[in-house]
Amino acid sequence: MRAVVTGGAGFLGSHLCERLLNEGWDVLALDNLITGVDSNVSHLMNHPKFRVARGDVSNYIDVAGPVDYVLHFASPASPVDYLKLPIQTLKVGALGTHNALGLALAKNAKFFLASTSECYGDPEISPQHEEYWGRVNPIGPRGVYDEAKRYAEAMTMAYHRYHKVDTRIVRIFNTYGPRMRLNDGRALPNFVYQALSGKPLTIYGDGKQTRSFCYVSDLIEGIYRLMMSDEHLPTNIGNPQEITILEFAECIRKHFDNAPPLVFEPLPQDDPKRRCPDITKAKRVLKWEPKIGLEEGLKLTLAYFKEAFHKS
Numbered sequence: 186m187r188a189v190v191t192g193g194a195g196f197l198g199s200h201l202c203e204r205l206l207n208e209g210w211d212v213l214a215l216d217n218l219i220t221g222v223d224s225n226v227s228h229l230m231n232h233p234k235f236r237v238a239r240g241d242v243s244n245y246i247d248v249a250g251p252v253d254y255v256l257h258f259a260s261p262a263s264p265v266d267y268l269k270l271p272i273q274t275l276k277v278g279a280l281g282t283h284n285a286l287g288l289a290l291a292k293n294a295k296f297f298l299a300s301t302s303e304c305y306g307d308p309e310i311s312p313q314h315e316e317y318w319g320r321v322n323p324i325g326p327r328g329v330y331d332e333a334k335r336y337a338e339a340m341t342m343a344y345h346r347y348h349k350v351d352t353r354i355v356r357i358f359n360t361y362g363p364r365m366r367l368n369d370g371r372a373l374p375n376f377v378y379q380a381l382s383g384k385p386l387t388i389y390g391d392g393k394q395t396r397s398f399c400y401v402s403d404l405i406e407g408i409y410r411l412m413m414s415d416e417h418l419p420t421n422i423g424n425p426q427e428i429t430i431l432e433f434a435e436c437i438r439k440h441f442d443n444a445p446p447l448v449f450e451p452l453p454q455d456d457p458k459r460r461c462p463d464i465t466k467a468k469r470v471l472k473w474e475p476k477i478g479l480e481e482g483l484k485l486t487l488a489y490f491k492e493a494f495h496k497s
């Protein structure tokens with residue numbers, strides 16, 4: 186079996202490549218390295234079934250030979266990144282998804298879309314289940330990501346219904362773990378970087394907004410099970426343990442001697458007030474639920490970040 190993983194040098198893409206190699210697949214990772222980094226896959230470079238190619242999937246995807254599965258994971262995914270790269274974010278969600286679907290159709294391969302809880306926007310209901318259509322501001326700063334992913338879902342369903350491509354869609358909730366970029370601007374890398382450099386931890390707004398953090402190995406297990414299932418409609422994968430950002434900052438602070446103080450900064454526009462996955466469907470269809478609690482996941486992640494920080 187041979188897979189093409191777009192965004193294969195990214196945080197999630199690289200963990201997915203590793204998992205597929207462990208399952209015996211041949212893997213071709215495509216990445217333009219605007220947010221991914223070579224070092225995420227350097228440990229796989231000598232694997233006989235792994236290859237990485239540099240390219241922008243928003244332009245064209247050219248792959249020689251047979252392909253069994255196309256997994257589209259390319260996109261900036263941190264709010265700071267997609268605010269810096271608004272056009273690329275829209276393009277990879279729209280044109281990149283179209284090209285990846287075109288490749289799947291041409292190769293008679295299955296297709297897997299990495300979608301997002303951002304499809305629910307700033308939701309009126311919590312937890313969010315898959316039938317909820319969301320509350321997204323299309324022209325706000327986050328719209329470049331949210332609308333690109335909503336379009337990507339629509340395009341995926343169109344290829345499924347019209348071209349009969351065998352597709353899957355995962356809606357990924359906040360995920361953390363080794364290989365997140367220390368400077369990607371998200372809450373966890375920011376807090377850890379700030380704590381490591383003795384700076385105050387920046388809480389946006391009053392810190393009462395909530396998120397639910399899933400450890401990366403749990404997420405990849407859910408994704409792999411969805412790949413192997415027959416489920417075509419979007420499926421939430423995430424950890425339903427919901428906490429406020431203030432509580433999250435405290436959990437991280439506890440891991441540092443001389444923990445730095447907190448400072449409050451303005452809340453970014455359209456920042457969702459609550460986010461928590463309803464995983465009833467994943468439990469029922471995939472027999473999946475997360476296994477790693479926040480404390481255990483944080484220990485593993487902090488060990489990685491401490492090493493990365495001291496190397497940099």
Ligand code: UDP
Pocket residue numbers: 263264265359370371372373375376387388389390392394396430452453456457
């Ligand atoms: N956040 C924060 N301080 C930071 C970075 C993020 O308080 O230094 C907040 C942010 O406003 C949001 C939450 O943490 O409410 C999660 O933000 P993140 O960028 O990790 O991802 P999001 O879930 O918003 O996509």
